[in-house]
Amino acid sequence: MKKQLLGVIDAATYHEDLEQLLLHRPVAALPFAGRYRLIDFILSSMVNSGISNVAIFPKSGYRSLMDHIGSGKNWDLNRKRDGLFLFPASPSDADKESGIGCFSHYAENLDFFYRSSQEYTLISNSFTVINTDFNRLLEQHIGCGCDLTEVYKNGRPLDVYLLKTSLLIDLIENRAETGYTCIKDVFEDLSSPYTVCRYEYEGYAKRVETIQGYYKTSMELLDSRVWNTLFKKSQPVFTKVKDEPPSRYYPESSVKRSLIANGCQLKGKIENSIISRGITIGKGSIIRNSVIMQKCQIGENCVLDSVILDKDVKVESGTILIGSPGNPIVYSKGSVVGPAEAPAKTLMIL
Template sequence: MKRKLLGVIDATTYHEDLEDLVIHRSLAALPFGGRYRIIDFVLSSMVNSGIRSVAIFPKMQYRSLMDHLGSGKNWDLNRKRDGLFFFPSPIVDSDGKRIGSFENFAANMDFFYRSTQEYAIIANCNAIFNMNFRPILESHLDAKCDITEIRHQDGSSMEMYLVKTSLLIKLIETRHETGYTCMKDVVTALSNEYTICQYEYNGYAVMIDSIDSYFSTSMKLLDAKVWKQLFLKDQPIITKVKDEPPTKYIQGSLVKNAMIANGCHISGTVENSIVARGVKIGKGAVIKNCIIMQKCQIDENCYLDSVILDKDVKVEEGTYLVGTEQNPYVIRKGTKQGALMNS
């Protein structure tokens, strides 16, 4: 690809419906699929498309995001030239729903001025997909577009935009004169001087913007058809490497249609669930239709159905927790849930 792409990921996104899961972390760092974080999908798509310079613009609670990404080594972005960049947003009261906020970008204009990539992909941090951006650039050039908005096959915007880097700089610099605050403003303006194009993406893609969408999308990973659309051999989803031992299944345990990460200790029953690294499930415990995040401990004879346990949750012996597919029971990170607490 002669014309190089710059990757820009807006990680300021915030949705109140996800508060229980993002109160201590950025939405971009929300665990997904037992061993991934949501940002892994857009970042891996960029890297697999040949992008070697990626800027991430987080807002608040970004410690876990930085811990996960580190220097970018796992994505081959720890480079002497280009690589991975973090630019925390100076605007603490932004609503987190304007993807590609020009005010956030303006605080780090030197990065854009120094970038050598001719074009830029501006993307959100909360979409689950696996995309090759090269065909989008080819379509953008062939149609002589100024801005290309990526849309899903149902017509909805994926909140991703391809634009010439020089034009992006101009939009940022003239934001006060034009009134454009973000890329969406430019694309949806009734009249402007730019040629706006749409690119239809036909692959699997879901926006995570609520507990319901997070839970349902996670559960769909247990469907082999969905799994095969997301996890491609020639376009791997890359994540932070953790050296942990294999999961240990104790005699008498039972696992059906589940994703179990490394380092777990399973003595009970796990069915139609996603279990992250280092989880302990006691004898006689039954886990159905659940998302269990890293290092949770579920004691003996518990029953959990349609439950999301955030990291480091302890569920005491004999506890009974039941949610629904539309309204899963959510336990916040690091809390303890006991039998006497249930009603």
């Protein structure tokens, strides 16, 4: 049964509420959990479910996504038969209607679906943090005689859909006659001729669509129960491999209830935070309840609480940034923050 699924990841969705973190990347490439990107979770779930043919459909600004996934080697998808495919939207398609499973985007690459040998297609967004075996979904779909199945978590849709590849091709080719612009339209049409089913997922799953959602989901990873549910030895989450030295903890450093990635130089105190690769934290600095992305530099005697720093942010010595769990302070990639400008900039972001 594992060979019956074709994987399709929609990476074209843009979330305005994540704008500060999406200035240089699509949501699929948003760093998460210290060393991963959001797309790693759904892509790894597909691979762990035996899916060996995966297509990713981005719209624009996908250079960082291409750099991350490369040939798909880290997911064992660099194959001569099937493998990993990237199908960006053409410039003429950029302003058309969009949604998860956009048919006009798929229509430009219809040959891919015709060439695929898998009987069923799994369509998913790229921003759901999940680690699951999709074969259980396929078993229910077949057993219940469904035409289309949508995955839910606690009564809320996860934007994950399952249908026969032949039906998907029909929906793409006949979109002008039916008026369906994306897969979601089919589920919302109460008069559609298809048997529509719901699959309630019981494991951990969170859609990351806002700054607050990104921050809250990141902080949940510090709960060992959540971490062990999401990161399973039997179903590893794969990501791009980067060879970096272990992090260095200086005698004056202190780390409590935090995730620390490789390549860091740590001289300050870190509590309840996620520290990504290549971070430098100066002597006397205190980092609490924060998410610090790759290659940030934090000077000496700084205080950061409830802060999200995008990649390559430089925080000068003596800077104090205090946010709140419901409204974290966010600095975009490459920002430079000093003691004098921090209060004004903080107010602007809040």
